Structure formats: C-alpha cells, structure tokens
Amino acid sequence: MAPDGHQDPVADIGYLGEADAAEIDTLEAIERKVRWLSAWTIHNANHLRESRDGLKVGGHLASCASVSAIMTALYFHELTPADRVAVKPHASPAFHAIQYLMGEQKLEKLKNFRAYGGAQSYPSRTKDGEMVDFSTGSVGLGAALTNFAALTQDYLRLKGWGRKDRDRGRMIALVGDAELDEGNVYEALMDTWKHDVRNVWWVIDYNRQSLDGVVNENLFRIIGRFFRAVGWNVLTLKYGSKQMAAFARPGGESLKRWINTCPNDVYSALSFQGGPAWRKQIKADTPDDAALHRLIDSYDDAALHDVMCNLGGHDIKALLHTFKSVPNDKPTCIIAYTIKGWGLPLAGHKDNHAGLMNPQQTETLRQSMGIAEGEEWERFAGLDQSPEALERFIADVPFLKDRARVLEAEPVPVPEKLTFKRAERGSTQEAFGKLLHEIARENGPLAERIVTTSPDVAQSTNLGAWINQRGLFSREERADEFKERKVPSAQKWVRSPQGQHIELGIAENDLFLNLAALGLSAKLFGERLLPIGTLYDPFIQRGLDALNYGCYQDSRFILVATPSGVSLAPEGGAHQSISTPMIGMGQPGLMSFEPSFGDEVAVILRWAFAHIQDEEKGSAVYLRLSTRPIDQPDREIDDDLADQIVKGGYWVHPPRNGARTAIVYVGAVAPQAHEAFARLRADFPDAGLLAITSADRLYNDWQRLERARLDGTDDGRMAHVEDLFEPLAGDARLVSVIDGHPAAVAWMGAVRGHSVAPLGVETFGQCGDLIDVYGHYGIDADHIERAARRML
Structure with missing residues (x-):
C-alpha cells in the first residue's frame, strides 16, 4: 500500500484476457504512421517549405511522439461519436495526422501546417474544422473545459433535453503532466466536484518533462491524491506488455523494482542514450543481482532499449485494457507513463520540447519506417497491411460512424421588447x-x-x-x-x-x-x-x-x-x-x-x-x-432610438449644424455630464450631448468601413459614429468622460478630425464618497464643464 492508503499507483492494473492480435497489429501500424506523419509535417514546415521571413516554425515534435499511441488507441478504437476530446495543445500535428488518415483532413492543410490557411499550430474549433471539439492553446484550459462540458451535458440530460439518438458522451482531455501546474485546473476540479459531474476522463501524458526541465520525483502520487480527493477514479498505467513479460521472468521483480526507484531525470537520459547505457546503469546499480544481469543480457542493445522504453502509455494493448477497466461513470484520471519524444532520436533529452530533427535524422527515420522516398505523404506507405484492409479498418472505426461533430439547434424566440417596472x-x-x-x-x-x-x-x-x-x-x-x-x-x-x-x-x-x-x-x-x-x-x-x-x-x-x-x-x-x-x-x-x-x-x-x-x-x-x-428618464423608446442604442450611441441633445463643441459620456457618469451640459448650454446653445452605449460597436463599425475603403470594397455608406458627428463643425472639440480608462472613448476624435479632452480614470482607485472620488479623478461636472469651456 502507498503512504496515502491507496493501492500503490505504480502497481500493474492487470491484464485480463488477450486483446485481438490482428487489431493490435493494425493499431500499432497506424500509431507508427501517426508518429511519422507528425514528424514529417513538422520537418516539412521547418526544413522543406520556403521560408520567406526567416522565423523558426516549430511544432513540438517530442510532445506528439509522447502521445501518439494514446491518441491512436482513443481515436481508432475507444471513442464513440458522442465523445468529445480536448487534445493537448502541443499534440496538434499528431491530431492532424490522425484526421488525415481518417480522410477528414486535406493533404494541403498538412503541407501548410503553421502557415496561413493551413492546419493550426494548436487545435482550433473555428479554423481547423468540425473535427476539433475544443480549441486548446493556453495550457490547462482545454482540460478544465471538459469538466464544464460534462456539467453542461448533465444539465441538459437531467432536464430531459438532448438528441435521443446519441448516448451520453465522455468528455475526454489529453493532458500534459506539466499542464497540471496551472492553478485553474484545481479550481475546476473543486467546482465540478461540487456538482458531482460524470463522464469525464483526463488521460495524463506523464512523460515527466516540461519546457525547462524534468518534473519532481513522485509527482504521480501527488496527482493521484488531488484527483482522489475530489472523488475521481485514478488508474496509473506504468508498464507496457513487453515490460510485463520481462517482469514474469527470473530477475523480473528486480527489474521492476529498479524501474520504480529510478529517478525521472536518469530515466529520461537513459532513454536518450540507448541500450548500452541502460545495461551499464542497471548493472552498476545492482552489482550483486545475478538474475537481473542474466535477464538484461538476454536482450541485445536494441531489444533492451525497446523493453525499457515500453512504458504503458506507448503500449496499445495496455492502453486498450486500461480504457476498458474504467469502472463507472465517475470522473476518471488515467496517469499514463510515457517518454517524451518516444521512438525518435531526441527521445528523453531534456532539451527536446521545442527540438527538431535535422534532415539526416529525418532520413534515417524514414528508412527505418520503410517509407520509400517520394512517398512521405502517402497515407499507408511503409505499412505491412494492404491499403484496402486499412481503409476498411478505418471505415469501421466507431468514432466515424456519425460524422456530425458540429450539431444544430433551433433558435430560441426573443420577444420584441423586454419590460420591467420603471423606477424614478x-x-x-x-x-x-x-x-x-x-x-x-x-x-x-x-x-x-x-x-x-x-x-x-x-x-x-x-x-x-x-x-x-x-x-x-x-x-x-x-x-x-x-x-x-x-x-x-x-x-x-x-x-x-x-x-x-x-x-x-x-x-x-x-x-x-x-x-x-x-x-x-x-x-x-x-x-x-x-x-x-x-x-x-x-x-x-x-x-x-x-x-x-x-x-x-x-x-x-x-x-x-x-x-x-x-x-x-x-x-x-x-x-x-x-x-x-x-x-x-x-x-x-x-x-x-x-x-x-x-x-x-x-x-x-x-x-x-x-x-x-x-x-x-x-x-x-x-x-x-x-x-x-x-x-431615470421618463421616455418611450421608439424603434429609431432603440436602433441607435444598439448601434452604440445617440444624441440626448443634438447639436445644431456647425456646432463647435459636444460632451460625450459613457455609463454611470451620465448625471455629471448632463449637469455640465446644462451649464455649458446657457452660453453655448449650439452644443450637443452624446450618450455612448457601446464604444466597442461604434469603433468596430467605423474600422470595418475604413478597411473596406482602403480595399476599395465599401458601398459608400457612413459608419454610425460618422453620422453622429456629421453636424459638428470641422474644428469642433469634444469632451469625453467615462468611469474607466479615457482611451476607450478618446479615439472618437479621429473619426472626423476633432480634438478631444478625454476625462477618465488612469490610476488605482481611492476610497471616498462620489463627490470626493469623482472630483479627485476629474470626472465630476465641474471638470467636465471646465474642459469644455477651455477648448472653446
């Protein structure tokens, strides 16, 4: 038992029965292809495609290899059409490779990975197409969103809503272990624990490496305790089937014990160095264990390296069994041990996060994959199975049975007006x-x-x-x-x-x-x-x-x-x-x-x-x-005024043609603006008072037209803000006031070339009453009036 009273999370979860050998072979072949296509896509973007600006393109090669088996097992076996997935951001090339093999991604998009119009650097709902369920990019957020998507699904289901032809889906997050450093992850775990969410899986790519280094020892125990504390199932998948077979042989228990006690940074370094390094280190650490020495000497260098790198997160058979072993619909965390950069020449190296293979390394990998020169983009090149058999296998994948990933719903009718009881x-x-x-x-x-x-x-x-x-x-x-x-x-x-x-x-x-x-x-x-x-x-x-x-x-x-x-x-x-x-x-x-x-x-x-x-x-x-x-004003809002409110602004008191000043206000400072205007108008009856309800709408409407004018595609119409300022003289001056940063409104002077006295708040606030605070920041009626008069 582990110190926290739970089953030791490094223990084997067990292998109950044999998976179909032919299916495992096919999935392993597809995984190799996913790994290759990820690598080739990144290599093409960085070394073969023309670079017009000299910038490194990148692509997180090692992070893709880390999860290629996990993603293959999910997409080509485990997922159903109702499941939704947040792919870890750095696995984007692997995701695009999978969609390409499924016939859901165009080759041209892969060739233009991280280029304009190509496959996105991080999965994007709006740019990559409907196969992306959740955009990811800012680490930790995609994982947490699956919890709230599950809460949304529960909300709908418990009200009897939802498509009757779909089962409840699992909201699945593929999470890098370093993503768990993000605080929002634990906020999400707490809040969704309160609502007893169901049907959430987080599959953690536990490669024990981040951008700048190797993670602390025994992090898996801390992760497990966090998730158990909020009611999750926790399954830890550490060993692959080759390691399990080795453990069953004489000396195997010693090998297992050595693996469990090997520090993360040592394991990563040995994964990079290869078979001879593994042999030397294991023997040095266990000088008197003859059975263990005989066991590792029974493997040549390549086979020993293969066994030692055969962690559970890279083993299709182990992954499928783990997915099958999830006991219920409670949220489930699967900690899958992996090696960052698995199967590539930069596997395990602490600098591999943004690392790229050079052309010679890519060529060596191509040859080892059995891919003929010129067939690098071919979907099934280098695989033993026939293309026809692979096409049939993919066509029968459960995930593709219902290809509608983006669903539709009827709009909810909205009344012509919303009403409430007016107060004075x-x-x-x-x-x-x-x-x-x-x-x-x-x-x-x-x-x-x-x-x-x-x-x-x-x-x-x-x-x-x-x-x-x-x-x-x-x-x-x-x-x-x-x-x-x-x-x-x-x-x-x-x-x-x-x-x-x-x-x-x-x-x-x-x-x-x-x-x-x-x-x-x-x-x-x-x-x-x-x-x-x-x-x-x-x-x-x-x-x-x-x-x-x-x-x-x-x-x-x-x-x-x-x-x-x-x-x-x-x-x-x-x-x-x-x-x-x-x-x-x-x-x-x-x-x-x-x-x-x-x-x-x-x-x-x-x-x-x-x-x-x-x-x-x-x-x-x-x-x-x-x-x-x-x-509150006692007025009837007609269609024209309602339209102007929505467009972003309206004249409370329209200026006369040729007026040389106007006060422009936003939000809660309306009384101060009205008071200042009443004083000003006694001396300047031509002045106007403009209410801004949305500086955002005014600005964006104006800028869209400005861009269209630059392109010669405008239709000759005026933006609403241009119409509003049309009565003012060319040399008119504006006073803008907002309880916020004045730059939000000050831009309006650029619309027709008017000068602006922008009043607002630019420093941290003060305690006080409104009279003192508004006076301190210069957004009271006196300051507004003075600013208007000074400009005339």
Whole structure:
C-alpha cells in the first residue's frame, strides 16, 4: 500500500484476457504512421517549405511522439461519436495526422501546417474544422473545459433535453503532466466536484518533462491524491506488455523494482542514450543481482532499449485494457507513463520540447519506417497491411460512424421588447435584475433556455430574484433548510435538477470556462442554451485568459459585469475597475456595452439574446453595469432610438449644424455630464450631448468601413459614429468622460478630425464618497464643464 492508503499507483492494473492480435497489429501500424506523419509535417514546415521571413516554425515534435499511441488507441478504437476530446495543445500535428488518415483532413492543410490557411499550430474549433471539439492553446484550459462540458451535458440530460439518438458522451482531455501546474485546473476540479459531474476522463501524458526541465520525483502520487480527493477514479498505467513479460521472468521483480526507484531525470537520459547505457546503469546499480544481469543480457542493445522504453502509455494493448477497466461513470484520471519524444532520436533529452530533427535524422527515420522516398505523404506507405484492409479498418472505426461533430439547434424566440417596472431612480444593475425577474415570472421559451452562473456573487449582482423564481441546479433534490426551519430569508433557493442557476465558488476562471461550455451547447449537444454569467467588473482580469479562451471557441454567452469603475466609491481601489472598457473593446468575439439607464439595459439585453444566436454575425456580449442609482428618464423608446442604442450611441441633445463643441459620456457618469451640459448650454446653445452605449460597436463599425475603403470594397455608406458627428463643425472639440480608462472613448476624435479632452480614470482607485472620488479623478461636472469651456 502507498503512504496515502491507496493501492500503490505504480502497481500493474492487470491484464485480463488477450486483446485481438490482428487489431493490435493494425493499431500499432497506424500509431507508427501517426508518429511519422507528425514528424514529417513538422520537418516539412521547418526544413522543406520556403521560408520567406526567416522565423523558426516549430511544432513540438517530442510532445506528439509522447502521445501518439494514446491518441491512436482513443481515436481508432475507444471513442464513440458522442465523445468529445480536448487534445493537448502541443499534440496538434499528431491530431492532424490522425484526421488525415481518417480522410477528414486535406493533404494541403498538412503541407501548410503553421502557415496561413493551413492546419493550426494548436487545435482550433473555428479554423481547423468540425473535427476539433475544443480549441486548446493556453495550457490547462482545454482540460478544465471538459469538466464544464460534462456539467453542461448533465444539465441538459437531467432536464430531459438532448438528441435521443446519441448516448451520453465522455468528455475526454489529453493532458500534459506539466499542464497540471496551472492553478485553474484545481479550481475546476473543486467546482465540478461540487456538482458531482460524470463522464469525464483526463488521460495524463506523464512523460515527466516540461519546457525547462524534468518534473519532481513522485509527482504521480501527488496527482493521484488531488484527483482522489475530489472523488475521481485514478488508474496509473506504468508498464507496457513487453515490460510485463520481462517482469514474469527470473530477475523480473528486480527489474521492476529498479524501474520504480529510478529517478525521472536518469530515466529520461537513459532513454536518450540507448541500450548500452541502460545495461551499464542497471548493472552498476545492482552489482550483486545475478538474475537481473542474466535477464538484461538476454536482450541485445536494441531489444533492451525497446523493453525499457515500453512504458504503458506507448503500449496499445495496455492502453486498450486500461480504457476498458474504467469502472463507472465517475470522473476518471488515467496517469499514463510515457517518454517524451518516444521512438525518435531526441527521445528523453531534456532539451527536446521545442527540438527538431535535422534532415539526416529525418532520413534515417524514414528508412527505418520503410517509407520509400517520394512517398512521405502517402497515407499507408511503409505499412505491412494492404491499403484496402486499412481503409476498411478505418471505415469501421466507431468514432466515424456519425460524422456530425458540429450539431444544430433551433433558435430560441426573443420577444420584441423586454419590460420591467420603471423606477424614478435606479441603477443599471438593478434594471438587469428586474428584467431577469420579469422574464422568469412570465415563464416563456426564453426563460426556459436561460441558464445563469456566478462565482459566489449571485446576490450582489442582482440575480437573487431570478434564482428565487427558477432555482439552483443540482443533480439531486435538496431542501432549503432555512425555509424548512422557518428561518426568515430573502433567498428561497431550491436545489433540484430543474434549477437554472449553476452556483460556482469564487473562481473567475471557472465562470468563464462554464460560460464557454454552456455557450457551445447547441454545437456540442444539439440543444441551445442562453447563458448569462455575472461577476464583479474588476475581476474580469482575474479570469481574462479563460474569457479569451471562451471567445476563441466562438462560444456564445452574455457576461454581466457589475459593479464597475470608481463609482463603487467606498470600496476603494481593489474593487474599482479601470481598464475593463478597453478589454471589452479589444477582446475578439465579445461585443461590449455600457448603458447609463435602465431602459437602455432593456434594449441591449433583448438585442443580446438574439445576437448570441446569430450563427453568422453573432458573438458573446459583455454588459458593464453600475450599482450607482441615478434619476431615470421618463421616455418611450421608439424603434429609431432603440436602433441607435444598439448601434452604440445617440444624441440626448443634438447639436445644431456647425456646432463647435459636444460632451460625450459613457455609463454611470451620465448625471455629471448632463449637469455640465446644462451649464455649458446657457452660453453655448449650439452644443450637443452624446450618450455612448457601446464604444466597442461604434469603433468596430467605423474600422470595418475604413478597411473596406482602403480595399476599395465599401458601398459608400457612413459608419454610425460618422453620422453622429456629421453636424459638428470641422474644428469642433469634444469632451469625453467615462468611469474607466479615457482611451476607450478618446479615439472618437479621429473619426472626423476633432480634438478631444478625454476625462477618465488612469490610476488605482481611492476610497471616498462620489463627490470626493469623482472630483479627485476629474470626472465630476465641474471638470467636465471646465474642459469644455477651455477648448472653446
């Protein structure tokens, strides 16, 4: 037994029965081809294809060889059409090679690996085609996403939704052991443990090497304890079938003991040095073990090297048995021992992470593979089986039985208008909460498909009323003990499979990964969800990598970030956001808004529900809201005003033709802008007051047209922001004000060549009341007015 009380994780998991020998032979042949095609693709990109800029192309050759057997066993035997896979980023060439052998990847794409329009350096849903289930690239995130995809699948299944012709799939992550250094991995393990997720596999490529070195000894034990602690099955696959056969011979127990005690860096070095080095080291370490010496002397140098490198993660038979041995639908971690660069001349070398084979090494490998010169790209060249037999074998692979990897779902109808009870005074955050409450109360198709999630800030981001109506999602029914015991509480949060709020711990990475998975539900599982996630605006930056990752997948969700800016005055700098408006503008796949009033929130939220369902032109949507209560306008929003709100801005007070100044404001500082404008207009009646609801939409609309004009492909129309500024004089001057970084709005002067006095926040926030804080940062009415007058 291991010290933690579990079965020693280096012990053999057992071999129960013989796998079909012919199938094993075929899979081993395919694995060799995957390894070769990975190597040749990388070699072609770095040594044969014309280099026009002199940059190294790269390709992570050793990382591909490390998992070639694991991926072969999965894709050509284990996977079903319902399974979804996150391939470790550095195994991209191996993934493309597999798709090529399956007939799902074009040769031209392989030849252009890491070139424009070619196969991507890291698997990409949007660029590589529908065989990629989850984009990967930023390490750790692809693995964690499988947990939230499984949670999404459970959410749908427990509500009775989903394709009836598909079984539940396994969400499978191929994980490099160094990826487990990423903190988001453990956040995801904790949050999905709370929800008792099922049907998740993480297959860990335990090659014990990272970019800069060799991992610490006994890391596998720490990994196993982490996963067991959150309720996972843990299977450790250390030995291949050749090693197991050696262990059964006289001296075999000693060999097994030597392997188990050999330090990681020594094992890696010997894997690079080969048979003579293995023999010398083993004998030096066991000088009096005659049986072990006889055992290793029974192998020649090549055979001994083959046995010592025959770890479980490279042995097809061992892999298939391990997959078959997974006992139930609980999450399962498989620690598969491998050698980085296995089967290549750089195997085991500590510098092999970004290493490339030189032309002579590639030529030697080609000859050893039995591939004739000129047939390097041929799918079955060098294999003993006939092409016809291999084609039949691949055609019968379970994974390819249903080739629809990207599914479809009907759009959810969105009402023409969203309404809520107007208050004389209120905040945009309050309006958001009221809108969701009304949607929940009406209980229509829109309410049914909304799912909300939040990192332990549901109440403080105004989701409470929604959750009271729709409940918390849980695999099992759970009573509210406070309600049962008649303890008064504003929360009446019932937990059940029918609940529509997924409660998370304080982990912004998990929020964005959960949103990413929920936002892909239509394409992954054929059922559409409309996810809404809430968090504090300043903490977007804590999960920014995961937000970027979700957007890169083209996942569709609504992000409501509130409260924002220094308007949360008493909280101080730790809770006051500054750069988030620029994050919203700069993040691809995310359209950002910052309304000032509740009726604007209603228009934008209604538009957002439709926009995230637009397959061609849609994206995720970000609303930056405030808790600051301000007087609400008593107005009827007609179609024209609603259209302008969605386009990004409208004149509250239009300027007269030829006006020489205008105040431009965003979000919570509307009262200060209105007050300054009222003072200014007494002396300058031609001035205008412009409300910006989305600097992001205005900027991107303008830039798309500018690029079209440069290309000569524009249709002559004007961007909305150009139309807005058209009445102003050519030498007019603007004062822009935002509770955030002023650069988010200051660019507007470039539209028609106007000068700008940009007011905003550029340093960390201060505690205080609004009067002091706004005055300190120069975004109060006095500063706005002074800036406008100084420019005239």
